[in-house]
Amino acid sequence: MQAPRQYVACQIHGDAAVEIIISEDEMQATAGAYTPPFGDGAPLSATSLVKLLTRAGIRMPPPPSVINRCVEAVRAGEDIAGTVLVRGREPEDARDATIIPVGDWRYPVIPNEEIGLIVQAAPSKNGVSVTGKSLPPTYEGSGKPIDFPAGCNCRIDQRTFSIRTEVFGQVELQGQTIYVKDWIKVSPDAMRVTGTVHHRDNAGNILTRERMQQALAALGIVASLEARSYENALAKAMETDQAINNVLLCKGTPPLHGQDGTFEFTAEDKRHVVGLLSEGDRMDFRARGAIRAVEKGTILGHIKPPVPGLVGRDVHGNVLPAREGQPCLVAARENVVYKTGTRTFVATETGVVVFAHNAIAVTDVYEVQGDVNIAVGNITLEKGSLHVRGSILSGFTIEVPGNILVDHVVENSRITAGGAVEIRGGILMECGGFIKAGSDVAAVFAMNATIEAGGDVSIKHELTNCIVKAEGRVLATNGRGKIAGSTVHAARGVMAQEVGSELGVATVIVLGKESVRDQQRFARKRELEGVIRKITAGLGKDSDVAILKRTPPEKLPTIGRLLQTRNKAALELLDIERAISEEREAQRAAFLATRLKVNKTLWPGVVIHAAGTQHRVAHAVQHCQVYYDPDQKQMVMLSL
Template sequence: MIEDKSKNESKDKNKILISAKNLREAIKTAAEKLGCPERNIRYQIIQNPRYIFFGLWSQSAKIIAWKHDALNMHVAEALRAASDIDGHISTELINSELRLTVYAPIGRGIPVSFEKVITNLREYEPDELDEEKVRDLVNRADGKSETVGRISKSGGRDGTFSIDVSKDGMEAYLTLFPPGKGGRKIDLEDIIKGLVREGIVYGLKEDIIKWAISENRYNESILIAEGNSPVPGADGRLEFKFRKDLHIIKLKEDEKGRVDYKNLELIEMVKAGDILIERIPSELGEAGKNVYGKESLPLSGKDVELPQGENIKVEGNTMLAGIEGHVIWSTGKVTISPVYYVKGDVNYSTGNIDFNGTVCIDGLVEDSFSVKAGGSIIVKKSIGKCKISAGGNVTVLGGILGRQEAEIDIDGDLVALFIENAKLKVKGNLITSEMILHSNAIVGGEIFLNGVRAALVGGSVTAGRDITVRSIGGEGTSRTSVRAGVKYKYAVKQLELKEEMARIDSIIEKIDTAIKQVESNKETSSDYVNTMKQLITRKNQIQLHLKALREESRTLENEIDLNSAHASINVYELVMPGTKIEIGNTSMVISNNIKYVTFKKLGVKINVMPYEGKSIE
C-alpha cells in the first residue's frame, strides 16, 4: 500500500512538536506558538518528563499539540441541528378559498399529522372542507399549495384563542390567533369568559392579558395566571450553649504588643447535666394554591439531628453533658473529654503521660519524657527534648527547647512562645510570637509568626497554606528553607521517602566498603567467591528497592506540581541572602536583602511583589 503523503501533510499541518521541562510549560509554549488560549490546546504526549532533585529534570516533556477550533465545532453542531427539522404547514385565505401547503420533514424530523392539520383548518370555520384532499396533501407533503375548502360568509373568520394549563395546575398560558381579513379581534371579555369556562380563578394577570390583546401578540404562549407554590416551613436548628470555635486560637495583645498567652480561653469546662444544645423543631409552612383556586398542603421544614458524641445525654430536644469535663466540637459531633491535671512538672514523679482526653500541665515537660493526649494539651511553662502527641491543639506558654530531639505530632493547631531545634508535624496551624530556630516543621494549615522577634532562622518549614513572618534567615547560620502550598499528606510522604532513600544509600555504602575489604583480602579468604556473591546479590536487591523509591519520589513530585495550593510567603521586614523560597515544586534562592515582600507562584515562576500579608505588630 502506497501512503498518500500530501493528504497526511494537509491533515497534520496545524500540529507542532513542543519540548519543555514539564507538561504544563509545554502546553503554555504551544498556546503561545499557535496563538490561542491554553484551554483550546489539544495534545498527544510523546515523552513524559523525568524529575531528579532540586528542580533538575533528566528528561524533558515532549508533546504534539494542535489548536482545537471551537468555532468550527459550533458551526458543525448548528448544521447538525438544522439537519433535523419537523414537517410543517402553511394556510392562506384567498377570496373565499382556503388553501393548504404541506412541507415534508428534514432529516429525522417528525412529519405533520392529518389530525393536527384538520384541527388547524377547522379554526377557520369553513363552509366546505375536503378532508380527502387534505389527507392526500399530508401524505404527499410536496410543498404545493391547493384549495381544500371554501368560506362563503361575509368577512373573514374571527380571531380565536386557546388556554393551556400546566400539569401541576400552577400556570395557565394564553395563545391568541389572528382573525381573517375582516374578522373580529378577540377582546378582554372573550378571554374572561374562556377563563371562567376553564375554571381558572386564581393568580390572574389581567394587565398581561390586556397587553397581549393590545399588542397583537399572536401565536405566542403567554403566562396569564400563576398559582402560589406551598412555602416550606423554617428548618429545625440548633442553639449552642457553648463556644464552637474553641479550636480556633485567638491571640490577644497588651498595650506593649506582647501576646497574652495566659487567657487563651482554650478550654470550656462543664459539669454533668449542663445544657450544651437546645434543638428548635422545624415549623409548618404555608399552603399553596393553584390557578383553579385549589389549596395544596403546607410543607414542613427539615428537622435537624442532635450531634451527640461521647459522654453526652439527650432528653427530648435538649443535649446535656454526661460527665464533668472539656467540651469539644469536632467532625460535626459534641463530646465531653475528661481533663487530666498535672499540678507541677512532667518528670520522674509523674512518668510519661498517656491520656485519652485533655491534659493541662501547670509546669514544664522535662527532657526525655512524653505526653500523649486524645484531646488538647496545655503546658504553662516549656517543653524540653521530649515527645508530644495530641489529637487536638497544643499550647506551650513558655516555648519549646528541643535540643535536636523534640518530636511534636499534632492533629490540631500549635501555639508556642518560640520553637528551637525541634521536629514538628502539625495538621492545623502553627502560631508563635517569637522565633522558630533551626527546626524542621511540616504544617497542614498556615504558619504565622506575629511579634517583634518573629523570625524563621535555619531549618526547614513547609506549610499547606500561607506563611507570614517578620523576617527569614540570619547571618552566619545554615540555609533557611521556606516552602508553602504543599498539602500535608504530600509533604509527610516526601519526607518519609527522603529519609528512606538516605537509609538505603547508607546501606549501599556499607556494602561497597565490605566488597572492597573482601576484594583486598581475597587471597587469604577461604570463602571469597561465596562472600562476594552474597554481597553483590544483596547490593542488587537494595539498588532495585532504591530505584523504586526514586520512581515513587518522582511521581510524588508530579502530584505536588499538579495539586499545589494557591499560597503565598509574606515577609513583613527582611529576607536574608541564601534563603530558599519554594511554592509547590518551584523554588528560588535569595541573593540580596529583600524587604517588605510577598512571594507568589504565577505560572511556572515565583513572582516577588510588595507585601500583601497580614499586619504584624
C-alpha cells in the first residue's frame, strides 16, 4: 500500500511585524528585527505597531511621534532596530524648593528690586514601568519650602514667586532659610548713617553716587550722600573687589540754637582786674564782682540782642527744632540810664559800678586810707560802698549796703555787704567771723572762714576749713585752686583744680539750690479744686448748655453764676498747673547744669550731695565732673 503524502503548511500571507524587546528593568521597549509583509499581508502602520506593543505586554502609551517616525522609516527602507519605542516613568523623590538668583549674590542688592525666583517644592511621585508596574520613590513625602523668618529683610511675591529685598545689603542663604544682611546702619538719634560699600550691585550696575542715593531714598533716608567719604570707599572697593565697612554715608543737620543776648561792659577799668574768665573766655562780671569807678556820662555797657536759631533735620528729613535766643534782661538802677536807641547804659553820676542780680547801678564810695583798726572803729554805711586800702583787723564789724573792696587782708571780722566783697589779699578768720555778701565774694585764699554770697565765691589758691554758701558758683581755678576740709554749698556748681587732699580730709560739696515750693500757689490750687468739686457735685458733670436747659426759669440766674464761677476756677487752675509744670522743668534743667568740675584731682574723703542723694569718693579721680541726673535719680560722674 502506498504511503500517504505529507504536506508542509506554509503561510501564504503575512502582515509586517516588529520584534519588541523589553529591557531587563522594564523601563524601556525597543524595536528589534523587522519582518516585512508578504502575500497579501498588511504593511506596518502606526495602529499595527501599537498593537504589537500591546501584545508584547507594554502598558505605557508610546509617544505618537516615535510610532509615526518608525513607520516612516520602515517605508523608506531604513532599519529601525534599536529604536526606543516607549519609556517608563522614573519615580521622583520629594524636591525642596530652590531659588534661582537674580544676578551675583556676592554683591549687594538694592531695596525693592527683584533678587531671586523661587522654584517651588514638589512632592514625591511613583514611577511606572513600560509594563505598567508601579515604582515607589526612594524618599517619599513633600519638599521643604523656602523659609522667610521674621526680620529676614526680604519678602515673596505670592503671584510671581519672585523675591524682593527690603534693605540694601547682601543675600545669605543657609539651607532653606533666606536672609538679607542689612549693610546700612542709622544712629539712634537719626543724625548719622554708616554702612558697607561695594563698587557694584548684584545686577552688575556700578553703585555710583546717584544710584546709592536712590537706594538710600528707598529706605526713607533723604540726607545727601557724603561725597568724599563715599567716593573714596567706592574707589577702594573697585580696586580690591572687596566690601568696605564702616563708611560714613550721610549726616543730619543739627539745629543751630540761638544765642542769648548778652551784656558787655565798655567802661575802662582803671583798677586791678579781680574777676575770672568764665567758660568760653568771656569775662563773667558777676563772677568777678567788679567795683568800677566811672565819671558822669560814661557808657557802662551795652546790650547785644539775641541771635535767632536755625532748625536742623535728621537723615530722614524730620525737622529738629532750634532753641531761640533769649533777650538779656538788665535793669538800670541808681544813677544809671538806659538808652533804647543805642542799647547802652550811661552813668548819670560819678561813682562805683555795681552789677548784681541783673541790675547795674553807680554808687558813691566811702574810703578808709589804711587799716580798719581801733582808731577807725566799726563802720556802718546807710548808702554806698566801702574801699579799705589796708586790712580789716580782728574784732570789727562792717555793714555796707553796696560793695566792699579790701586791698590787703581780712582777719576775724563780721562783714556784711549788699553787693560784692573783693579781698585782694586773703581771709584769715577764727570762730565768730563771717563774710556775707549780696553778690560775689573774691579773695586770694580763705582759712577758717564762713562765707555767704548771693552770687559767686572766687578763691584763687586755697579754700581751707571754711563753710561756704553761694547762690552762684564756687570757683577756684585761676591759681592752685584747692578746696579742702571745707563744707561748700553752691547753687550753680563748683569749679576747682583740686578738691580734698591726699590725706583724705573730710570735704563736703553740696550742689544745687534747695527746692522751695510756692505754698501760696499750691494752697490756691487746692482751693480751686475744692470750688470745682463742690459745684460739680451739686450741678453734675453735664455741659453748661445741658445744665441750663433742665434748670427751672426762676433758678437760671443763680445756676448761671455758679457755672460762671466754675469755669473761671477751671481756667485759673489750668494756669496754676502750667506754672507748676514749668517750675519743675526749670528745676530739672538746673540740676543738669549744676556740676562739680575738677580740672586736676578729686581726692578720696570728699562727699558730694545733690537732691537728697550723696556720692562718697572712694579713690582719686582725675579731670572729672559730677552732677545729679534727675532722670536717673542718682549722681553721675564723667570725665571732663
